Amino acid sequence: MDIKSIVKRSSTTLASYLTYEAMRVVVDQLREMDPPRAHWLASFSSTGNMQDGEAYLQELLAVNRDLAFRILTVRQHLAEEVLDFLPERVKAAIAEANHKLRCDHLEQAIGWNAPTGGGDLRTESAAPE
Amino acid sequence: MDIKSIVKRSSTTLASYLTYEAMRVVVDQLREMDPPRAHWLASFSSTGNMQDGEAYLQELLAVNRDLAFRILTVRQHLAEEVLDFLPERVKAAIAEANHKLRCDHLEQAIGWNAPTGGGDLRTESAAPE
Numbered sequence: 001m002d003i004k005s006i007v008k009r010s011s012t013t014l015a016s017y018l019t020y021e022a023m024r025v026v027v028d029q030l031r032e033m034d035p036p037r038a039h040w041l042a043s044f045s046s047t048g049n050m051q052d053g054e055a056y057l058q059e060l061l062a063v064n065r066d067l068a069f070r071i072l073t074v075r076q077h078l079a080e081e082v083l084d085f086l087p088e089r090v091k092a093a094i095a096e097a098n099h100k101l102r103c104d105h106l107e108q109a110i111g112w113n114a115p116t117g118g119g120d121l122r123t124e125s126a127a128p129e
Numbered sequence: 130m131d132i133k134s135i136v137k138r139s140s141t142t143l144a145s146y147l148t149y150e151a152m153r154v155v156v157d158q159l160r161e162m163d164p165p166r167a168h169w170l171a172s173f174s175s176t177g178n179m180q181d182g183e184a185y186l187q188e189l190l191a192v193n194r195d196l197a198f199r200i201l202t203v204r205q206h207l208a209e210e211v212l213d214f215l216p217e218r219v220k221a222a223i224a225e226a227n228h229k230l231r232c233d234h235l236e237q238a239i240g241w242n243a244p245t246g247g248g249d250l251r252t253e254s255a256a257p258e
Contacts, residue, residue, distance in 0.1 A: 001203075003210050006150050010143070010211055011218045017142050018223065021135050054226055061234050068234075072227045074130075079223045081132050082139055083216035089140045094147065094208045097183055098201045105190050105197075 018082065019053030020045075022075035026067065041067055147211065148182030149174075151204035155196065170196055 023045050030038035044063075049056050061068040152174050159167035173192075178185050190197040 001154050001206075003207075006207060007211050007214050007218065010146060010150070011215055011222055013146050014139070014143060014215060014219050015222050015226070017139060018219070021139070025130050054230075057226075057230055058233075061230060065234065068230070072230060075223060076227055077130075078132075078135060079220050082136050083219055085136050086140055086143060086215065087212035089136065090143050090147070090212055091208050093140055093144050094204060097144070097186075098205055101183075101186055101190060101201060102198070104187075105194065 014083075014086075016051065016053035016056075018075050018078050019056060019071065020050050021082075022071045022078055023050070025074050025078075026070050037067070040064075143212075143215075145180065145182035145185075147204050147207050148185060148200065149179050150211075151200045151207055152179070154203050154207075155199050166196070169193075 023041065027038050027042050027045075030041060041064075044060065045056070049059060057068055057071065060071070152170065156167050156171050156174075159170065170193075173189065174185070178188060186197055186200065189200070
């Protein structure tokens with residue numbers, strides 16, 4: 001398990017995702033002030049070129065510098081506001097999801113769906129002696 | 130800018146990404162021990178159903194409990210090993226990328242590509258007096 005490479009790829013994925021969120025923020029801002037530009041940016045950004053955030057920004061920079069710089073600024077702001085919350089949050093979400101998936105599966109395996117008398121069932125499955 | 134929602138969506142995206150990385154780890158492990166199962170898991174996981182990590186795991190759990198549980202375990206391990214590094218790393222990567230994109234653009238804008246005499250150019254563009 002190459003943790004170093006996984007950290008690297010996860011960082012790239014997360015940076016690209018924040019680029020996407022920054023684009024959405026800018027589209028939302030423009031929708032009120034300048035709908036045609038909002039439409040243009042949304043179209044430009046919907047062609048699947050957002051998988052690689054840096055390549056997307058380079059393309060955008062070549063055709064519309066102002067919007068590209070605006071997204072850079074918002075992305076930096078999002079990085080400051082969002083990233084510190086993620087480790088604890090994702091750890092908790094994964095622990096909870098794992099627990100739920102195991103429980104759901106266990107319930108299915110013993111044919112115990114929507115129990116109406118959990119307490120009784122537990123007593124029944126206790127050691128009979 | 131709804132930071133709370135962006136934190137939530139970023140968490141979900143990151144959890145799904147770690148599910149994908151966990152699947153890759155398990156496929157790599159199986160490739161040595163049990164190639165047919167590695168092939169089966171890789172095929173099952175390549176149908177675009179990995180965008181939603183939880184839905185993917187539920188589907189897998191229904192058809193192959195052992196592999197699903199193995200991915201749950203690896204994912205939990207990855208969460209512990211990887212997540213804490215991400216905030217600083219992604220912040221630094223974004224700051225560096227922003228700086229580079231702005232510089233590249235500035236260099237293009239003033240037609241200054243691959244300068245052979247940076248020092249001279251700087252002298253030339255100084256106030257002539």
